[in-house]
Amino acid sequence: MQQVFNGLVSGSFYALLALGLAVIFGMLGVVNFAHGAFYMLGAFGAYILLTEAGVNFWLALVLVPLALGLFGVILERLLIRRLADLDPLYNFLLTFGLTLILQDLLKREYGVQSQPYPPPISATLDLGLFEYPAYQVFVLGCSIVVCLAVWFVLSRTRVGMIVRAATERPELTRAFGIDVGRWVTPVFGFGVALAGLAGVLAAPMRAVNPLMGADLIITVFAVVVIGGLGSTFGSVLAGFLIGVVGSLGNLYVPALSQTLVFILMAAVLLWRPAGLFGREEALT
Amino acid sequence: MGVSRTAALAAGIAVVAAGCGGGPGGGDEKISNGKITLAVLNDQSGVYADLSGKNSVTAVTMAIEDFKAEHGDKAVAKEIDVVTADHQNKPDVANSKAQELYDRQQADIILDVPTSSAALAVAGQAKAKKKLYINVGAATTELTGAQCNKYTFHWAYDTYMLANGTGTTVTAEGAKDWYIVYPDYAFGQDMEKSFTAAISKAGGKVLAKDPTPFPNDNFSTFLLKAPGMNPKPAVLGTMQAGGDLVNLVKQYNEFKLRDKGVDLAVGLMFITDIHSLGVAAFEGTKFTDAWYWNESPENRAWADKFKQRTGARPTFAHAANYSAAMQYLQAVQRAGTDDSDAVVKTLENHAFEDVFAKNGKVRAEDHRMIHDVYLAQVKAKSEVTEEWDYEKIIKTIPAAEAFKPLAENTCKF
Amino acid sequence: MLRIDRLSAWYGEAQALREVSLAVEPGEVVTLVGRNGAGKTTLLRCVMGLHKQLTGTVEFEGAALPALPVHRRARLGLGWVQDDRGIFASLSVEENLLLPPVVGPDPWSLKRVYEAFPRLAERRRFPGTKLSGGEQQMLAMARVLRMGSRLLLCDEPTEGLSPLLVQQIGDILREIKTQGVTVLLIEQNVHFAVTVADRHYLLAEGRVVESLDNAQVRAREHELLEYLGI
Numbered sequence: 001m002q003q004v005f006n007g008l009v010s011g012s013f014y015a016l017l018a019l020g021l022a023v024i025f026g027m028l029g030v031v032n033f034a035h036g037a038f039y040m041l042g043a044f045g046a047y048i049l050l051t052e053a054g055v056n057f058w059l060a061l062v063l064v065p066l067a068l069g070l071f072g073v074i075l076e077r078l079l080i081r082r083l084a085d086l087d088p089l090y091n092f093l094l095t096f097g098l099t100l101i102l103q104d105l106l107k108r109e110y111g112v113q114s115q116p117y118p119p120p121i122s123a124t125l126d127l128g129l130f131e132y133p134a135y136q137v138f139v140l141g142c143s144i145v146v147c148l149a150v151w152f153v154l155s156r157t158r159v160g161m162i163v164r165a166a167t168e169r170p171e172l173t174r175a176f177g178i179d180v181g182r183w184v185t186p187v188f189g190f191g192v193a194l195a196g197l198a199g200v201l202a203a204p205m206r207a208v209n210p211l212m213g214a215d216l217i218i219t220v221f222a223v224v225v226i227g228g229l230g231s232t233f234g235s236v237l238a239g240f241l242i243g244v245v246g247s248l249g250n251l252y253v254p255a256l257s258q259t260l261v262f263i264l265m266a267a268v269l270l271w272r273p274a275g276l277f278g279r280e281e282a283l284t
Numbered sequence: 285m286g287v288s289r290t291a292a293l294a295a296g297i298a299v300v301a302a303g304c305g306g307g308p309g310g311g312d313e314k315i316s317n318g319k320i321t322l323a324v325l326n327d328q329s330g331v332y333a334d335l336s337g338k339n340s341v342t343a344v345t346m347a348i349e350d351f352k353a354e355h356g357d358k359a360v361a362k363e364i365d366v367v368t369a370d371h372q373n374k375p376d377v378a379n380s381k382a383q384e385l386y387d388r389q390q391a392d393i394i395l396d397v398p399t400s401s402a403a404l405a406v407a408g409q410a411k412a413k414k415k416l417y418i419n420v421g422a423a424t425t426e427l428t429g430a431q432c433n434k435y436t437f438h439w440a441y442d443t444y445m446l447a448n449g450t451g452t453t454v455t456a457e458g459a460k461d462w463y464i465v466y467p468d469y470a471f472g473q474d475m476e477k478s479f480t481a482a483i484s485k486a487g488g489k490v491l492a493k494d495p496t497p498f499p500n501d502n503f504s505t506f507l508l509k510a511p512g513m514n515p516k517p518a519v520l521g522t523m524q525a526g527g528d529l530v531n532l533v534k535q536y537n538e539f540k541l542r543d544k545g546v547d548l549a550v551g552l553m554f555i556t557d558i559h560s561l562g563v564a565a566f567e568g569t570k571f572t573d574a575w576y577w578n579e580s581p582e583n584r585a586w587a588d589k590f591k592q593r594t595g596a597r598p599t600f601a602h603a604a605n606y607s608a609a610m611q612y613l614q615a616v617q618r619a620g621t622d623d624s625d626a627v628v629k630t631l632e633n634h635a636f637e638d639v640f641a642k643n644g645k646v647r648a649e650d651h652r653m654i655h656d657v658y659l660a661q662v663k664a665k666s667e668v669t670e671e672w673d674y675e676k677i678i679k680t681i682p683a684a685e686a687f688k689p690l691a692e693n694t695c696k697f
Numbered sequence: 698m699l700r701i702d703r704l705s706a707w708y709g710e711a712q713a714l715r716e717v718s719l720a721v722e723p724g725e726v727v728t729l730v731g732r733n734g735a736g737k738t739t740l741l742r743c744v745m746g747l748h749k750q751l752t753g754t755v756e757f758e759g760a761a762l763p764a765l766p767v768h769r770r771a772r773l774g775l776g777w778v779q780d781d782r783g784i785f786a787s788l789s790v791e792e793n794l795l796l797p798p799v800v801g802p803d804p805w806s807l808k809r810v811y812e813a814f815p816r817l818a819e820r821r822r823f824p825g826t827k828l829s830g831g832e833q834q835m836l837a838m839a840r841v842l843r844m845g846s847r848l849l850l851c852d853e854p855t856e857g858l859s860p861l862l863v864q865q866i867g868d869i870l871r872e873i874k875t876q877g878v879t880v881l882l883i884e885q886n887v888h889f890a891v892t893v894a895d896r897h898y899l900l901a902e903g904r905v906v907e908s909l910d911n912a913q914v915r916a917r918e919h920e921l922l923e924y925l926g927i
Contacts, residue, residue: 019866083418104329113334114530114560124540133538135631136504155574158795160560164494164787172783175745176797177771177844205528207539207560211331255468258497 002130003247009136011243012143013039013216016198018063018223019193026167026230027180028076029189033095036217038100038192042068042199043208044106049113057120057204064117064200065193077174077247099214106210110258114207139201146197151240154232163187219246222265228278230243238276300569302525314621316392319363322348322609323391325406326421328370331526335554336421340370340396340605346589347609351617360617367391368668371402378402382409382417392416392622393612396605400471401423410435414624421601423471423552425478428650432478432695436630437626437651440604440640441574443471443478444551445657449572449681451482452519453548453659459518460488463546465506465532466523475523475551491517496524502550503532504539511544523551530557533565540569554599558662558674566662566674575600575640575661576675580583588641597672600640604686607640611653643683651693657686698879699722699744699848704753705903706739713739716753717901723847726870726880727889731900732925735884738780740900741850744881745777746770757797757848772800775848782837784825791821793836794843800879801845803876810839813869831862838869842878849873849880855889867893887914889923 005252018041024032031046045064055063079098083091121135154160165173166180175182199213206212223242227234242261256263268276324344326336348364367389371378378397385391386409394410397403398421410417411433418437419427423446427438455462458496462483466472480490491513494506510520518542524532529550536548545594551569558566577587577597586606590598612627615634619626632648641655659679699721706714714736721727731735742748746767755762757773771777785793794810794817811818814835820828825835828836834854841849855863863886868881870893884890891895891911899907899921914921 002508003505006502006508009504010502074794107329107333111334111413112329112331113556114527116560116562116565119534119538119563122538126550130508133540135538138825158816161788161792165785168787169783169920171747171767172777172779173796174767175747175771175777175779175783177768177800178797179766179768205534207527207534209527209530211527214502216501247502247505250502251509255493258500 002132003251005127005132005140007247008240009140009243009246010246011240012140013198013239014201014220014223014242015147015221015236015239016143016194016201016228017028017216018196018239019147019232020218022227022230022232022235023163023167023187024191025224026232027163028080028083028184029170030080030091030095030188031088032191033092033217034098034102034217035191035195035220036213037099038068038195038213038215039070039199039202040210040213041102041104042196043117043203043206044110044199044210046118046200046203047208050117057200060145061197061200065196068196069193069259073185073189076188076213077190079187081184095268098227103210103214111212112209115208117203117208119204121259135204139205143198144196144202150194151233151236151273159183167232181198192245219261222261226265226268228272228273228275231275231277234275234277286414292610301383301414301570315361315616316622317390318361319365320361320613320616320622321389321391322366322612323362323385323389323394323606324366324368324396325371325378325385326368326396326398327373328368330373332421333371334556334596335599336396336398336601336605337536338368339596339598339602340420340591341366342593343590343598343602343606344395344609347606347613351610351613355617360620361440361622364613368455371397371399373399373402375399375401375405379405379409382406383413386410386415392616393418395419395608395612396421396601398422398473398601402429403430406544407431407436416612416627418606418612424474428647428652428688428693428695430694432650432697434608434628434651434697437646437653438606439653440600441552441572441657442652442687443509444475445574445686446572447478447482448686448688449657449659450549450551450570451479451488452486453489453679453681454547454570455483456517457485458548459547459659461515461517462488462490462519462521462549463510463513464490464521464523465494465495465496465503466526466551467498467500469498471525472496472498472523478524479521479551491515496528499528501528501531503535507532507535507539507541510546511540517546519547519549521549521551526557527550529553533561537565546608554601555597555672555674556599557559559672562665563663563668563674564665567664569662570678571660571662571674572681573600573658573677574655576658576660576677577603578673578675579658582639583649603640607638607644607697610638611636611644611646644685647690650693652687654687655682656683657681698725698758698882700754700756701744702754702756703745704740704751704755705824706736706743706748706751708750713903714743714751714913717900717903717905719898719905719908721879721881723879724874724877725896726882726894728882728894728897730884730887730890730897730901733803735900735901736903738852739903741852741881741883744770745775745850748765759869761879771797771844771846774801774845774847776841776849778837778841778849778851778854779890780856781868782830782833784828784833784836786826788825789821789834790817790823790825790828793825794840797840797844799843799845801847804845805839805842807843810843831858834858834862834866842873847878849878849882851880851882853883853885855884855886863889885900885925887918887925891915 046060049060123134124131125134125137170180223238224235227238249260317358327333328337369381393416397406398418400422403419403422420439423443425442425444466476548569553571577583615627615630616622619630631646635645644655646653658677660675661678702718703716743751816832854866891914897909898905
């Protein structure tokens with residue numbers, strides 16, 4: 001039970017990151033390899049605000065995603081936009097190149113050692129069956145609330161309707177008088193902001209260093225594939241699922257736990273080539 | 285494809301050129317090609333870049349300067365320089381870089397080389413090229429064990445020394461029951477074996493041991509398991525290093541395991557790790573250190589010079605690189621030549637003291653450099669008086685006891 | 698209302714339309730007939746802006762279309778009914794109806810849509826693609842009517858539908874014709890075409906080979922059916 005809870009906490013990060021990747025992929029058709037770097041920037045953003053300006057965690061939790069969202073908007077306007085009509089190889093080169101640039105800029109400034117970030121809550125909570133660090137409970141709660149909020153916006157508002165339609169069939173959506181291009185920039189910014197939020201949440205409980213996103217993002221891609229490329233709901237669910245599977249894997253088959261997620265991915269793809277919640281037509 | 289073929293060709297040309305031009309020149313030239321070249325091969329951009337990296341190069345440069353100052357006009361060579369290369373912690377890269385350093389850059393010695401697999405690859409090159417190699421950054425006992433060779437030396441530390449220091453001492457102090465978590469790759473497996481052996485020798489018991497994925501950012505599975513075990517372990521021994529260690533310790537503190545009666549012992553820790561997390565996170569943790577910058581006025585003086593150049597305090601690996609470079613140069617001075625066999629001979633059985641090594645001695649039988657090592661404890665935040673002032677030395681382990689006894693060694697040259 | 702002059706279109710090297718010229722007047726219902734591969738769908742896609750590799754002139758109420766992005770054309774009053782019906786799976790039936798903005802002076806209200814298509818009202822909360830083929834076709838038509846589009850571009854709305862549903866589509870087309878909506882329709886079923894349309898263009902190998910009125914179509918029915926291979 002405790003281990004399941006554990007997995008859900010890990011899954012919180014996967015879910016937030018996968019959600020951002022999924023909306024970006026859906027709306028722009030861009031596989032954003034720089035997503036891990038944005039997550040890392042989120043954690044560093046919190047760290048830099050704390051050390052340079054004394055801004056506490058709670059404020060950083062709001063400021064950093066906003067700043068990264070803005071950064072995403074600029075990036076989309078300057079660079080990502082140009083990928084639209086190019087071969088997918090350029091997509092890989094650009095976003096992967098961005099990752100290396102961002103990582104190395106921070107390496108130059110801070111080295112590869114992890115930076116200290118004090119926990120904002122150090123108490124533990126009695127959850128009835130077991131005790132758990134309050135901060136991790138907060139992380140899980142935060143992730144669930146954000147995912148629900150995104151779900152609400154996507155499913156209940158006009159903006160969400162447009163995003164869903166444009167994600168599914170961008171060209172057709174235009175044929176109904178909707179300027180999909182106008183929505184692309186904010187959606188990209190929003191996806192980046194989500195990665196930034198995950199990064200801030202990670203700062204107090206994980207090693208803050210320029211490479212922190214690089215290791216995580218591979219798993220997150222597996223999560224997105226399992227959930228179904230472009231399916232936001234699938235990504236979130238797969239995020240929590242993979243968290244739990246990883247946690248139980250650690251416990252019962254430690255030697256396999258790292259590969260477990262990829263075995264699961266292969267199995268899901270054999271069974272449903274478009275992922276758990278993907279639509280076949282999205283593959284073409 | 286094209287690139288590697290070009291590189292191979294270039295390397296080939298370099299070998300031929302070196303053979304024709306440089307070579308061990310005519311009869312009485314004592315120093316090959318008139319100068320001594322020290323090569324630092326290490327991780328300059330990855331996880332070990334801070335604990336060795338460019339600052340190791342600085343340490344070696346300091347050794348050269350001190351050597352020149354000491355010998356002045358009588359120095360065996362007028363020209364001594366340093367070259368450096370990044371092995372990215374990959375054995376294949378380390379192998380080709382070592383080849384390039386020995387052949388094309390005419391390095392007389394390679395220093396540092398963290399990451400055990402890369403370290404062993406370089407040892408193979410040293411043996412093939414009959415050139416010197418003093419490893420500082422890697423932990424594997426294989427370098428002076430089954431895979432030892434005549435031209436390879438090992439400075440500073442190894443897994444036996446860490447396990448013997450931390451495992452034995454912590455067990456002897458009463459923490460008999462251990463739970464070990466180790467990263468599932470060569471270093472971690474090696475550490476786990478060494479620790480298990482040391483703990484049982486000291487009368488303790490390893491209740492459980494779990495391999496963890498590498499790299500890993502969530503250790504809660506293991507941290508949750510520890511206090512629930514029956515019997516409950518007195519100490520959690522972590523063999524994680526670098527970013528993984530930071531993750532684990534952050535989460536150890538979040539789960540408040542110390543309050544639940546499970547202490548923390550760290551297999552390998554560098555002062556840069558403590559700096560990363562802050563002393564509060566590590567407070568009270570015991571670990572084995574090969575050297576500490578603030579342990580004596582002499583160490584401190586050297587660390588001050590180091591800080592002037594790098595902005596940071598040295599790790600033990602930095603000081604050990606200084607020592608390795610210095611002892612190599614002194615050996616060349618005594619031998620009067622940089623001929624590898626002659627230098628090896630003067631290094632063997634050499635006993636010395638320098639800023640890094642106390643009661644230092646290079647064992648002739650396996651080329652392990654033995655010296656006093658220390659059991660250290662991380663200070664409480666209130667005890668810290670300045671930045672990087674993180675450790676107190678609670679025990680000195682004499683050189684003779686610190687390293688693997690020769691009787692247990694399998695090295696044959 | 699719609700004027701096409703010497704329109705040629707390509708897919709890479711392959712030419713799909715060769716200097717097609719035709720016109721549709723306000724309030725007319727005009728069909729495009731022709732075999733598969735004659736270029737009918739390409740022609741419609743060129744008008745909507747979904748096919749871009751083209752030369753020639755396409756004017757809608759005097760506005761040169763090729764310069765305009767797709768969404769602007771829709772806002773000018775072009776209503777798109779795609780051959781696969783173009784229903785969004787991730788949108789409910791009602792969301793499919795409400796997604797496009799209202800662009801014309803005389804749009805159908807949601808209420809009118811539901812009165813005309815009671816099945817859609819029953820299934821308004823269902824995902825769009827959970828409807829049957831016929832219901833999806835109704836939805837596709839209803840969607841452009843709710844937009845108030847003035848020129849409907851319909852790519853074979855009767856394809857694969859039962860005779861009863863075909864008849865219903867016919868009723869709708871006649872009803873909106875009385876309302877003054879203009880329709881450019883791809884239709885293989887010449888029997889059906891003459892019941893709804895004023896004029897017909899016969900396309901072959903990317904060219905307009907003939908322009909026919911209803912009387913001509915009826916007179917040459919056998920010949921046409923044979924030609925179309927039906």
